Amino acid sequence: MNNNIMLHGATNCNSSNYGDFIYGDMIYSYFKNLNCNVLFYQPSNFFKNYLNNYKDNKPFNKKQSNLIVYIPGGYFGEGQNARFRDNVIQFLRFMPLGMWASRHKKNMIVLGIGAGPLNNFLMRKGVKKICDSSKLVTTRDNTSYQCLKKISSNNQIFETGDLILTYKVQMLKNRSKQISEILKNANGKKIFIIHFNHDIVALNKFAAAINIFNINNDEYYYVVTSDSILESELENISKFKEKANFDFYHFIYKDPYELSSLLNESSIVLTSKLHVGVVSALLNKSVIVAACHYDKTKRFYEQIGCSDRCVNLYNSSDKAISELIDEKKTKKIIIPAEEIKKSQLTWELLNDFIAREYNEK
Secondary structure, three states: OOOEEEEEOOOOOOOOOHHHHHHHHHHHHHHHOOOOEEEEOOOOHHHHHHOOOHHHOOOOOHHHOOEEEEOOEEEEOOOOOOOHHHHHHHHHHHHHHHHHHHHOOOOEEEEEEEEOOOOOHHHHHHHHHHHHHOOEEEEOOHHHHHHHHHHOOOOOEEEOOOHHHHOOOOOOOOOOHHHHHHHHHHOOOEEEEEEOOOOHHHHHHHHHHHHHHOOOOOOEEEEEEOOOOOOOHHHHHHHHHHHOOOOEEEOOOOOHHHHHHHHHHEEEEEEOOOHHHHHHHHOOOEEEEEEOOHHHHHHHHHHOOOHHHEEEHHHOOHHHHHHHHHHHOOOOOOOOHHHHHHHHHHHHHHHHHHHHHHHOO
């Protein structure tokens, strides 16, 4: 298949998000293995730096592309308590390329998408236009499937699982300086990862929860990390340090494969977001989630039969979070085989699409 493939997702606007990088890497690698020319639409420097051989691609523009691919992510929906301005920004970030492709009758597909809510007319219009014009749409959960079927009559919309469940977690080949320091400092203690990113509510509640938990659990070494490169990182770490009655290591996120290596070394992961938890679950860690995007995040934990591990950050007290950690601290997550098989369906449908549209011509 010698074609120009343009990928789009939460990979623009200076993105460095760990989960979005994994999605991008999976789809990028798939098409590169088919000997395609592959580019991202408006990629961030982070993606260009870490994707394998990205700079070796032959340049082309959207008009020269043979296929537009929306990669997995949760961006076919509104954010938590989104304002009208937030929805406009979301629309302008993700919808124009797909609407252009629809208008110019370009081949387009959407893979493993998270969708809904779509109460805003602008977002709903953009998502509908893209879905109506796509030759294949797969969703990462039933809620997303129902949302898209409600607004689009396209009969090529399918419910699948989260594509990241098919990810063979890639790590640094050699142990990094940061991870070596963590293991040395831990001195045999179990690694406990705390991940709140830029959310101040999570910062405060996680510090308070671990203050309680640590009183009767001295076998853990704490590591605080982000999964995006943040301007406010040092300021947030300083605030966390003021509230924490325990020592911790500040892991500086700069390489997605290094973060995967860190997750692999851990025993417990406390997170406010989705994909640090998902990859940790793939690695059979004990994961506790106090989610800042609860409605979207809980879908995954419901799918894998672990809904009791995911609570709403804003409705949960630090004491309740601490008690949940204590309850789950030794209970590893084992993702059901049927959910992984369900996630494989996107690859099967994609292979069928490629064979039908390109290989047979």
